[in-house]
Amino acid sequence: TQLLEQSPQFLSIQEGENLTVYCNSSSVFSSLQWYRQEPGEGPVLLVTVVTGGEVKKLKRLTFQFGDARKDSSLHITAAQPGDTGLYLCAGPSLGMLTFGGGTRLMVKP
């Protein structure tokens, strides 16, 4: 079974601060996805990283896939209250998605 571990589990920061969320596994994944989930809603896909060492940027969000394709990180620059939510990493495994436990981010104004 491929497992994904996310850290930290909880993060509470002030508006304008930077933060990094980590997603680690002992297994190699063909790709990794990052989702954001708001209360009462399903996860929404932010990005898919495919190539080892790949870096993708989405406005203030920067996603990186580790060279060995076992880990990934999400960096948010100048966080805003609208970034508040549950951030999930997920990897495909025999068709279904294996999710990490999530990082719950709260950005205070």
Next chain:
Amino acid sequence: GAGVSQSPRYKVAKRGQDVALRCDPISGHVSLFWYQQALGQGPEFLTYFQNEAQLDKSGLPSDRFFAERPEGSVSTLKIQRTQQEDSAVYLCASSEARVGGRETQYFGPGTRLLVL
């Protein structure tokens, strides 16, 4: 273009009661997935369908859980004799293509089940 819809959005059941959760995938999507998300956790895979065929049900926690997609569109997840540990959010997702590639899964809002 409607997204994935699920009903009911909230369900309160007494322990021992049977429940049925419905998922309407995006029209034309071949693959349909069910996940269970416990409070404060990431979603965990339950089962998936390709059209009407249930190709993997390895994530169903017990034989009290049963899923079907008889016409390859709408799916129902049924839980018999509910237990308190069944309390969770049940998420449905659909994707356009057959499982195996990097197809994006689109998630519904989930059904929050509370078993008292």
